[in-house]
Amino acid sequence: EAQVTQNPRYLITVTGKKLTVTCSQNMNHEYMSWYRQDPGLGLRQIYYSMNVEVTDKGDVPEGYKVSRKEKRNFPLILESPSPNQTSLYFCASSPLVAGKLFFGSGTQLSVL
Amino acid sequence: DAKTTQPNSMESNEEEPVHLPCNHSTISGTDYIHWYRQLPSQGPEYVIHGLTSNVNNRMASLAIAEDRKSSTLILHRATLRDAAVYYCISDSGGYQKVTFGIGTKLQVIP
Numbered sequence: 612e613a614q615v616t617q618n619p620r621y622l623i624t625v626t627g628k629k630l631t632v633t634c635s636q637n638m639n640h641e642y643m644s645w646y647r648q649d650p651g652l653g654l655r656q657i658y659y660s661m662n663v664e665v666t667d668k669g670d671v672p673e674g675y676k677v678s679r680k681e682k683r684n685f686p687l688i689l690e691s692p693s694p695n696q697t698s699l700y701f702c703a704s705s706p707l708v709a710g711k712l713f714f715g716s717g718t719q720l721s722v723l
Numbered sequence: 724d725a726k727t728t729q730p731n732s733m734e735s736n737e738e739e740p741v742h743l744p745c746n747h748s749t750i751s752g753t754d755y756i757h758w759y760r761q762l763p764s765q766g767p768e769y770v771i772h773g774l775t776s777n778v779n780n781r782m783a784s785l786a787i788a789e790d791r792k793s794s795t796l797i798l799h800r801a802t803l804r805d806a807a808v809y810y811c812i813s814d815s816g817g818y819q820k821v822t823f824g825i826g827t828k829l830q831v832i833p
Contacts, residue, residue: 615766644821646823651825652825653810653823653824653825653826654767654810654822654823654824655822655823656820656821656822656823659820659821667820669820670820670822701766701767703766703767711769711772712757712759712767712769712821713769714766714767714768715766716765716766717765717766
């Protein structure tokens with residue numbers, strides 16, 4: 612089944628403790644992206660990647676890192692999480708040209 | 724990618740048609756118009772997209788204004804399962820930097 616898989620689904624952590632949220636897609640898509648969703652602010656793009664080893668900043672990249680070493684994986688790294696990064700995170704992938712975006716089920720992160 | 728504007732919320736009665744508007748006045752000639760929806764506790768899902776002509780699929784229809792500065796997503800018969808947040812976005816074909824915004828929260832009244 613074609614899908615975007617995010618893990619974990621829920622995560623509670625403390626300020627400053629490094630964490631990684633994984634994202635994997637099995638559709639051979641070139642494009643992958645991370646979003647955060649906060650009440651009243653909609654979905655905001657954090658980082659995106661057009662292909663392996665190609666990443667770029669979205670609208671809210673501060674405090675986040677990404678890497679794209681393989682086509683199928685696009686992990687989101689929070690080196691030193693802070694409470695303002697408490698949010699619902701979504702990973703998405705798409706074929707490059709005029710394709711649909713496929714979203715993962717989301718990761719609810721709470722930073723205490 | 725052009726900025727889009729949508730009403731924050733709309734209501735519809737069940738089994739009636741729903742017209743969800745979107746303004747994208749700064750859209751360029753090569754930007755596609757996409758609609759996604761997000762059901763409660765789920766990630767967004769694709770609904771429909773188009774460039775110039777009106778488009779139909781099993782989920783909905785997309786009516787694009789002749790000047791392409793606005794579009795309307797049409798749900799022909801709203802059901803309770805259509806209650807969701809609907810997002811209109813535009814992109815040049817590569818989703819490079821895509822902003823979803825707040826979308827339109829559709830409430831369907833039984």
